[in-house]
Amino acid sequence: MSEVLLELDNLKTYFTVTKGKVKAVDGVSFTLNRGESLGLVGESGCGKTTTALSIIKLLPKEGQIEGGRILFEGKDITHQTEDELSDFRWKQVSMIFQGAMNALNPVKRVCDQVAEPILLHEYTTKKQAMERVKELFELVELDTNLMYSYPHEFSGGMRQRAIIAMALACHPKLIIGDEPTTALDVMVQAQILDLINELRGKLNMSMLMITHDLSIISDTCDKVAIMYAGRIVEMGETKEVLSNSLHPYTKKLISAFPNIYAERKMVDSIPGDPPDLYTPPPGCRFAKRCHMVGGKEVCQVEIHPPLIDYTGKGHYVACHLWRNPDEY
């Protein structure tokens, strides 16, 4: 059952800018099993999207994978040629992009856009591809009569369904969702998440869900990795991490969410800003904003704490002070 599909091994993706290198992703490692879903959570600029774009190699031209490996089905795909890449993209890994409202080309019919990867990757006729589009429309519960419409004739939720249909077109083994529901209202968001969950179970696909919304993670993901300033600071089973969090950043993140069952109070916030990734601080990257440091030198000076499974329960944390969870 737990066959590894994707493995990131100490991935380093840097952006070259005029004054040097911005270390957007700096040593990220995780594994994703077949059929499993992993949530990647963190605030803006922590490297979530960069991690995802590194996997399908769609980094902007300033971005470069400078170290580490990406293994897909045990094969290192870090240094694939353009030809190998265009076979790999969408057929193995498809992506639902951030700001999905604009992910459809406004001047092309929806069916043509959904059929495009099918025609590109599978040797089928246009007619067969259109048949497949019809099936996909049924799968995502869209009216097949609307196949020949243009994107502007769809509502936001319908567009997102069409995009999901497009992502499923070539039976990918992994779907990366980069904040797939950000632009939708909560009702539609819930519907779309249900749909994603249902389809994932039905088609046995793995998923990498990128979001800043912890509620989406608890809805859709088996495992979660919390990212901060280009690194994973905590990782494990979703339930375990959310209910039993060890890293101070995760705790702060959770308490920044209002709990509708508890007494009404102001939600927590984390004072300060994430560090400049051009010259990250030497010690723990969260030390400056951490409420537990209290002048402890170990956090400020030593190397960034490694991600270690201290408890033996598959619950990894990168914190020198993890043993002090009650200090908060």
Added chain:
Amino acid sequence: MSFRYIVNRLFYTLFMFLFIVSLNFMLFRLMPGDPLTMVSKEISSSPEGRATLERMYGLDKPLIHQYGDYMKSMVTFDFGTSFHYKTPVRDLLGDKIANSLILGMAAVPLGIAIGILGGIIASARHGKTADMLITTSSMVIYAVPTFWLAMILLMIFGVRLGWVPINSMLTPGASFATKAAYLKDLFHHMIIPVLSYAIAIFGSYLLIMRGSMIDVFSEDYVLTARAKGLKEKPLIRKHVVPNALLPISTSVIYSLAIVFTGAFSIEVLFSWPGMGKLMVESVTRRDYPVMQAANYLIAVAVILANFLMDIVYGWLDPRVRLG
């Protein structure tokens, strides 16, 4: 595209036409002054003389009849007689328009094609040396005045090298035995004017196309298309160029639609007997009927261009069709 959309646009175009032509009629009649006194002070001072003149110019009829006559002459392209040539303006314009079309229909599509292709190439190499070279050189050429550029070309190829004739459309006084000989002479005379014209206009298309392409490159659907596994060339062909053509299509259609009104500086410089040259000459000769007719034709051309733009835009961009 729906039939309704076309009919809709057609009605709008007709309305525009009627409005502009009527405005033309009204403007002159609202102006202060008496047209008859301008024709002849002596005749118009006597009542009989006035009546004769009024009858002659149709001014005795009620305004609504005058308007009818005016509209009729506009629609039938009956613009009266040229002061200078003493021939009907309609016959005069026919030849000149044909000559302008020969020049323009060779040069404008050429310039547009160079511009659009250059823009695509530059944007595909955005930020690289090729882009810098293409963009900078086209900007410099675009900034150079047309007449100066044309004169330089004329000096090099016409005067120094003597490869091409320096003016007019055909060798003066020549008679051609065959159609081929005629075409050969015409082609020989055309090369430099067409080149100058194309070079003069391609820069703006290049810059618009490049900018528009760069905008489209940053769209999410282009990233999606890349993620689908499209390689760079099909990606540009299928997802970037069609969308980038939308903003530029307006100016392309406009330039093509007004080709027959001629190119002033090129035609004057190369003594090309087209509309542009005729208009410039008519202004200096105060040849009112010709000037009026030319202005009317330009107005009609612009209205027509607008109509064409609406239709083509609707065809290119499905979002417009419903309107």
